[in-house]
Amino acid sequence: MENANKTGLASFSLYNIAFTVSNIDQSIKWYSDIFDFKLVSRTTFAIPSGSAEAAIIKAGGMRIELLNIPNPERIEALFADAPLHLIPLGNKSIVLQVEDLAVATKELEEKGVNFVWKEQYLAGDKMLCTMITDVDGNKINIFQTNTLIGN
Secondary structure, eight states: OTTTTTTTGGOOEEEEEEESSSSSHHHHHHHHHHHHHHHEEEEEEOOOOOEEEEEEETOOOOEEEEEEOOOOOOOOOGGGGTGGGSSSSOOOEEEEEEOOOHHHHHHHHHOEEEEEEEEEEEETTTTTEEEEETOOEEEEEEEEEEOOOOO
């Protein structure tokens, strides 16, 4: 492990990505069906507006925390069509990488996902990727590993 002998902030690593979803059961099923995520834990906790629910799902060494709260507010500018989704401050997408994007894109087609684009280069001819959206419109960008800048 890169940070095994370090302490304090020098020992950081990514634990999970968290975001709010409109229907936690539907999101768990979608991420399970599309990327084979498995449910690790599910809890309910109090917040000022009532109770919230959190589910941790895991696949490929990555954890996602799905949060469901009473009366969530969707900020439409965050979900604008690409590249306009880049304008508002805040999170933009989950970014994954695969060895063979053509194979991954075909698998996604077979699963019937919603595509933003398929096998498109970003940054000239440097970054080959396919972008999809989940059930809430959160963007997921999938890059082919041998085309990444700084790889």
